[in-house]
Amino acid sequence: MSQAKRMMEEQEQKRRNQLEGYRKKLRIENKYEMDCPYCCEALSVDDVKKEQCIHCGHDLLWNVGE
Numbered sequence: 001m002s003q004a005k006r007m008m009e010e011q012e013q014k015r016r017n018q019l020e021g022y023r024k025k026l027r028i029e030n031k032y033e034m035d036c037p038y039c040c041e042a043l044s045v046d047d048v049k050k051e052q053c054i055h056c057g058h059d060l061l062w063n064v065g066e
């Protein structure tokens with residue numbers, strides 16, 4: 001395996017661990033609201049009020065007016 005590929009995989013693993021940690025934190029604090037419909041990561045009750053997903057940056061259409 002090339003060094004670059006290994007580094008990318010390590011970063012991906014780190015990212016996944018962070019997301020998993022965030023999901024657990026929300027559940028513990030009882031702030032989990034839903035999964036983002038675009039990237040399927042956990043959003044808190046506060047996150048769903050924002051205009052963009054904090055994970056993938058996709059517009060959260062229920063907050064973005066016309």
Ligand SMILES: [Zn+2]
Nearest residue numbers: 036039053056
């Ligand atoms: Zn998302």
